[in-house]
Amino acid sequence: MGRKRTKSGKIRLAEVAELAGVSPITASRFFRNPEALSVAKRTRVESAAKELGYVPNLAARALASQRTEVIGVLIPSLTNNVFSDVLRGIYDASEGSRYSIQLSNTRYSILQEEKLLRLFLAQKPAGLIVTGIDQTAESRAMLEAADCPIVQIMEIGPDPVDMMIGFSHYDAARAAVAHLFEQGHRKIGFVGARMDPRVQRRLDGYVSAMKDAGLFEQRLVVTTATPTSVTLGGALFADLLAREPDIDAVFCANDDLALGVLFECRRREITVPGQIAIVGFNDLEFMASAVPTLTSIRTNRYEMGKTAATMLINAIEGRRPEQPVLDLGFKVIERQSSSTRRSDSRPAVSGAGAANKMIALPSSHD
Amino acid sequence: MGRKRTKSGKIRLAEVAELAGVSPITASRFFRNPEALSVAKRTRVESAAKELGYVPNLAARALASQRTEVIGVLIPSLTNNVFSDVLRGIYDASEGSRYSIQLSNTRYSILQEEKLLRLFLAQKPAGLIVTGIDQTAESRAMLEAADCPIVQIMEIGPDPVDMMIGFSHYDAARAAVAHLFEQGHRKIGFVGARMDPRVQRRLDGYVSAMKDAGLFEQRLVVTTATPTSVTLGGALFADLLAREPDIDAVFCANDDLALGVLFECRRREITVPGQIAIVGFNDLEFMASAVPTLTSIRTNRYEMGKTAATMLINAIEGRRPEQPVLDLGFKVIERQSSSTRRSDSRPAVSGAGAANKMIALPSSHD
């Protein structure tokens, strides 16, 4: 009776309401705010929906309510391990919620980011997760004008658009250099690739720590705009050695580069950490397994993504966090590659990096 | 005049039509099928849309047209490098098209996949990309009943739902083992982790090649359901050595494991390839940079993603491929870790794996 079914026999809200003996609007409320219904009707609608296998039509909902249940995510790269960890956290947090993730790739271009942002915002997303704090002026203006919660991830800075979760790359780099100082190293090179804003801030942190110690020289820094890779790590390190053959340590802007440096040392029969100490950044899984095990800066990427998405969803639903800026900090994971108190270089058991000394620091943004 | 603007001053199609002096439906046609308009109106609508900064409302479009412009993608993992390469290809191909990507993560569970599939299908996606050929019976039925194009990726098999693009993991594994035979190895171990269907087929290929040569022993195979990692590669290899100390080669189901094996060899002062040869799978970037450089099976992951998305979009728009099943093949990339004709183990130049011998094979699925 009533209206005829859609061609495909699709179940509409009206059918559910009819079976439950309520009006469509009451059935609608059941899905948005069940508490508003009396218990009797709630159970009636619930079982009717289940019986008919009702699935709400998201397009109709979006059109009628003038908002979507889409969370837009803008990241610079899909390939970089760092972002895949963050993404996993985001997807895990969104799973089970009503929100779906719309992912776009800025390819490290803030102009591309601006374009994608415009596209996203036009569809009135429920919320937005953007990477970093270096947007174009126009992007920044759009973000500030957007009427949805926004989380900036990967970094923290003084001027959040809305919410922010990350850590100080600057402080983390300073901690890495401080660790090398502690181990007695003085002539510490820096190897960096891609040089996106976060890598740049790691370089800044390195430079400031070196200057503080009166040890900075421009010649110790080798960088390139080329995307990072293990092979590139080896090549950059070769350049560095050609310039400064007597360096005693290398701080790498990421772990791939560090692994490349390690391999290059092996090729040249440079002992690690005997002749050269190596410190990486991110603490990817393989760092603990390399020979020698490689010191790195652990960052909480999965947790960052998960927390960002959780905070965002809460904010969308009106539960704003008491603390909109969250510093997840970092840890210096000291391993063989930078350790002067040399354990026997060949541990009996294959288990790598037996006892990692951890130095935990909340990054204090100054 | 006419109807009032939306609260936010949003530009609707009606405003564009009004400014262009045409009916809304004509303006609508401009965005869907510009060729249907006379040149005069076409340019008028075009400039009106640009002037007003019109952005179509996708929800309204989806509701009215009963279809979406969303391509659903189901992959088992976001972290695995293999899939991030595929994804990059998919996103690259979708960029610039009208279609957007909706990504979901099955976590290697076909039950989870079935659930997600049901969710996707309910929203009438324009097309679907699913990983592999091992769906539940129910998933399979849903896919077959779906009224949208579907591409299965990563593998090829005898019975495509619709389109299919990938390669034979079985043949690739056989080729890896054949390569090790050629190099004179006989006692070849297999190391595998996670054991998803594709890894399982690599194992099957290994087993069949070994049996063909009369060399198969169950004791040569070490696998675990645990997710893969470099560290795990070392641990599994240690197990293998404990069982069979006199193996002369290891075929690893992926490159992370291979790197772990390499490190474990270094820890134990086992020379590679002198005492043990190593072959990995996927040819990730670091394989060419390790010391020694590591032999692997190159698979065309980026191309696979890109081609899959391109094929899918073409099919959505009515241009079905002449060849619905595409075998992208693989290549054995021979490097130092499995080479018996020993080049000086320490090349003068740091450039790794100077001359890679490549063995290209289209995988023939039997």
Place this chain on the structure above:
DNA sequence: GTCGTTGCTGGTAGCGCTGTCAACGTTCCT
């Protein structure tokens, strides 16, 4: 000259859902 045929345009009527507001019954207070 009449009849199709083609190419372009517009009117009408929803797509399935929700915002708004009014109306109802019930409870609680004074």
Place this chain on the structure above:
DNA sequence: AGGAACGTTGACAGCGCTACCAGCAACGAC
């Protein structure tokens, strides 16, 4: 007892767009 306050429900009117079909002009074929 009267009224306010609350909790619950429903009617109505779209959200912005497109499917469908009708209309109209221009043209060629018979």
